[in-house]
Amino acid sequence: MTENSSRNLAIQLRKKRYAAERRFRLYGIISISIALGALCLLIGNMAAKGWSAFMQTYIILEVELPRDGLAPGGKIDIETLREANYVAYLRKSLRDNIPGVTSRRDRRSLYKLISSGATLDLQNRVLADTKLIGSKISIAAVASDDVDQFIKGNITAGSGGKISSKQAAWIKTLSDAGRIEKRFNTNLFSNGDSREPELAGIWGATIGSLLTMFVTVLLSFPLGVAAAIYLEEFARKNRWTDIIEVNINNLAAVPSIVFGLLGLAVFLSFFGLPRSAPLVGGIVLALMTLPTIIIASRAALSAVPPSIREAAIGMGASPMQVVLHHVLPLAFPGILTGTIIGAARALGETAPLLMIGMVAFIVDIPGSITDPATVLPVQIYLWADSPERAFVERTAAATLILLTFLILMNLIAVILRKKFERRW
Amino acid sequence: MNMENNRPETVKSVAGGMAIDTAVTGEKNLKMDGTEETTIKMSARNLDVFYGEKQALFGIDLDVPEQSVTALIGPSGCGKSTFLRCLNRMNDTIDGCRVDGDIRIDQSDIYDRALDVVELRARIGMVFQKPNPFPKSIYDNVAYGPKIHGLAQDKDELDEIVRSSLERAGLLKEVVDRLDSPGTGLSGGQQQRLCIARAIAVSPEVILMDEPCSALDPIATAHIEELIDELRENFTIVIVTHNMQQAARVSQQTAFFHLGILVECNATNEIFTSPSDERTQGYITGRYG
Numbered sequence: 001m002t003e004n005s006s007r008n009l010a011i012q013l014r015k016k017r018y019a020a021e022r023r024f025r026l027y028g029i030i031s032i033s034i035a036l037g038a039l040c041l042l043i044g045n046m047a048a049k050g051w052s053a054f055m056q057t058y059i060i061l062e063v064e065l066p067r068d069g070l071a072p073g074g075k076i077d078i079e080t081l082r083e084a085n086y087v088a089y090l091r092k093s094l095r096d097n098i099p100g101v102t103s104r105r106d107r108r109s110l111y112k113l114i115s116s117g118a119t120l121d122l123q124n125r126v127l128a129d130t131k132l133i134g135s136k137i138s139i140a141a142v143a144s145d146d147v148d149q150f151i152k153g154n155i156t157a158g159s160g161g162k163i164s165s166k167q168a169a170w171i172k173t174l175s176d177a178g179r180i181e182k183r184f185n186t187n188l189f190s191n192g193d194s195r196e197p198e199l200a201g202i203w204g205a206t207i208g209s210l211l212t213m214f215v216t217v218l219l220s221f222p223l224g225v226a227a228a229i230y231l232e233e234f235a236r237k238n239r240w241t242d243i244i245e246v247n248i249n250n251l252a253a254v255p256s257i258v259f260g261l262l263g264l265a266v267f268l269s270f271f272g273l274p275r276s277a278p279l280v281g282g283i284v285l286a287l288m289t290l291p292t293i294i295i296a297s298r299a300a301l302s303a304v305p306p307s308i309r310e311a312a313i314g315m316g317a318s319p320m321q322v323v324l325h326h327v328l329p330l331a332f333p334g335i336l337t338g339t340i341i342g343a344a345r346a347l348g349e350t351a352p353l354l355m356i357g358m359v360a361f362i363v364d365i366p367g368s369i370t371d372p373a374t375v376l377p378v379q380i381y382l383w384a385d386s387p388e389r390a391f392v393e394r395t396a397a398a399t400l401i402l403l404t405f406l407i408l409m410n411l412i413a414v415i416l417r418k419k420f421e422r423r424w
Numbered sequence: 425m426n427m428e429n430n431r432p433e434t435v436k437s438v439a440g441g442m443a444i445d446t447a448v449t450g451e452k453n454l455k456m457d458g459t460e461e462t463t464i465k466m467s468a469r470n471l472d473v474f475y476g477e478k479q480a481l482f483g484i485d486l487d488v489p490e491q492s493v494t495a496l497i498g499p500s501g502c503g504k505s506t507f508l509r510c511l512n513r514m515n516d517t518i519d520g521c522r523v524d525g526d527i528r529i530d531q532s533d534i535y536d537r538a539l540d541v542v543e544l545r546a547r548i549g550m551v552f553q554k555p556n557p558f559p560k561s562i563y564d565n566v567a568y569g570p571k572i573h574g575l576a577q578d579k580d581e582l583d584e585i586v587r588s589s590l591e592r593a594g595l596l597k598e599v600v601d602r603l604d605s606p607g608t609g610l611s612g613g614q615q616q617r618l619c620i621a622r623a624i625a626v627s628p629e630v631i632l633m634d635e636p637c638s639a640l641d642p643i644a645t646a647h648i649e650e651l652i653d654e655l656r657e658n659f660t661i662v663i664v665t666h667n668m669q670q671a672a673r674v675s676q677q678t679a680f681f682h683l684g685i686l687v688e689c690n691a692t693n694e695i696f697t698s699p700s701d702e703r704t705q706g707y708i709t710g711r712y713g
Binding site for chain 2: 236237305307308309310311312313314315316317318321325326330
């Protein structure tokens with residue numbers, strides 16, 4: 001009787017245990033689904049919003065390049081070519097395509113269909129090939145951001161809107177004549193920032209990011225690894241090393257804007273380094289990344305089995321030989337992963353850079369680490385703050401590009417880890 | 425010290441395959457018997473070891489005779505490994521470990537400040553409990569010591585050292601065609617012999633072995649024991665073991681440690697046949713430990 005009931009109890013307990021296990025697995029699957037869902041939502045949303053930014057509307061125009069305006073007296077002179085009135089040629093071509101625009105106001109709103117960037121494109125083409133002078137060339141003029149948004153269906157025409165009904169009619173005329181084309185938006189990848197959304201690009205910010213990352217990794221990797229090796233392999237474990245360890249862990253948790261304030265106070269005010277420069281941004285981000293690298297490197301070093309150290313010591317290797325020949329090679333994949341994770345975090349960092357002036361509106365592509373520059377996340381922040389409708393899609397597009405960079409970096413981390421990891 | 429031949433009957437008890445070896449070892453032991461006076465290679469006098477506040481060894485006096493095997497036996501935590509690790513100053517790497525007393529190799533103090541510990545460890549090799557080859561190729565494992573101590577002038581000389589070390593460790597035949605494959609890919613017993621090859625590659629005078637067979641199966645253990653017996657010809661060996669039969673099989677001198685005290689040290693057959701201390705008697709007959 002009692003034997004029977006105790007057996008029943010055991011069976012019940014077992015059933016409960018299996019049920020608990022199934023529940024536990026279910027919770028795990030649910031958590032993963034939620035995390036993946038959120039990620040998909042983010043990327044999907046960005047892709048949906050940003051996709052259209054990779055295409056840009058162009059208006060195809062036949063432009064006459066009169067010899068008397070560009071090369072008076074038949075002489076081709078660079079100065080004259082630079083100062084020639086290219087806007088007028090573009091506008092004339094526009095008027096030829098849309099007849100019957102006579103009043104000053106109408107003309108002005110007609111001219112607004114093309115971007116100021118089209119003039120520059122035309123000038124560059126003539127400067128590159130002076131044989132074009134005197135002929136009629138076909139040019140794809142960058143449409144203004146409002147036209148672009150109208151074509152993409154993001155804004156509607158009408159009173160009070162960015163596109164008037166008249167402009168809408170002209171666009172229709174141009175479109176019917178096959179003069180409106182959507183092409184791949186090369187400006188987005190080759191230009192620096194601009195007030196005009198159709199001309200704004202991320203190349204300047206990308207170069208700024210690369211220069212900043214260069215400085216960051218150059219400083220934080222050797223410093224972090226050296227600090228980790230010393231603390232883990234050489235320093236005696238006493239109160240001082242405990243204090244240092246606690247402080248490093250604290251530093252890792254300091255809000256990043258504090259590092260920006262430090263950069264402002266120390267590097268800009270005290271050392272007088274240039275404002276908005278990748279040099280200072282890199283130093284600040286290096287300070288921010290250091291604790292991450294030190295902690296990851298220490299973890300990687302201490303994960304090396306002590307038997308390897310003993311074997312090397314027993315062979316008569318000096319402490320430095322033990323580290324360089326045996327411990328470091330084994331810890332290297334972990335150190336590398338920590339560094340790349342730290343660098344990826346630094347790549348996406350905005351707050352500390354705001355403090356040291358890397359939030360400025362910079363059109364030029366930076367050429368060195370002391371040139372004024374901005375970085376990708378700051379560029380995204382600047383665009384997100386802009387009122388033009390066209391910047392919305394560009395913000396999303398820039399976010400996609402930044403995410404691509406981060407994925408690439410993590411991919412490199414995985415590949416390098418696989419390459420160096422020797423599971424012997 | 426009286427080195428009597430205690431091997432033949434114990435060897436037979438290991439495995440049938442070992443019988444071939446009996447004649448060889450018997451011959452060797454005769455040779456040992458021939459050299460009446462054995463010189464003392466290493467000696468410890470009044471050795472105290474502390475881990476922080478805790479004292480691990482109390483006034484140890486022990487002599488290690490040259491070209492013989494000294495076995496250290498005793499229950500877990502008795503300090504035999506601690507003693508072993510004092511002999512090549514491996515305890516230096518442990519924070520809070522303090523060594524008082526005197527340890528000498530060939531009459532020179534190994535805790536002398538002027539002594540180069542790196543050079544000392546080249547003279548006193550070590551083999552650990554768990555086989556711990558470097559995660560490198562078999563060749564690099566053996567070549568590492570000669571490389572860092574500058575024992576080879578060129579590649580050919582290094583090759584020769586590697587080959588002869590592997591040969592002496594009885595491993596060459598098994599690995600000769602895969603010297604470039606990872607040392608960690610070998611079996612446990614082969615790994616341990618690789619570690620022995622690595623240790624003898626720098627031609628040490630003394631080899632310390634910390635329970636070298638405790639992670640191995642009986643066949644691999646027999647291999648290592650055979651090897652230890654061969655190595656005795658050229659090296660002084662100190663071995664820590666939990667295995668009483670092993671101590672009896674391989675060693676000429678046995679020291680029994682208990683609670684940080686060296687209870688008894690004598691010729692192996694004396695210890696195992698007529699121990700003078702009753703604690704030794706108790707331990708070797710399996711009453712405690």
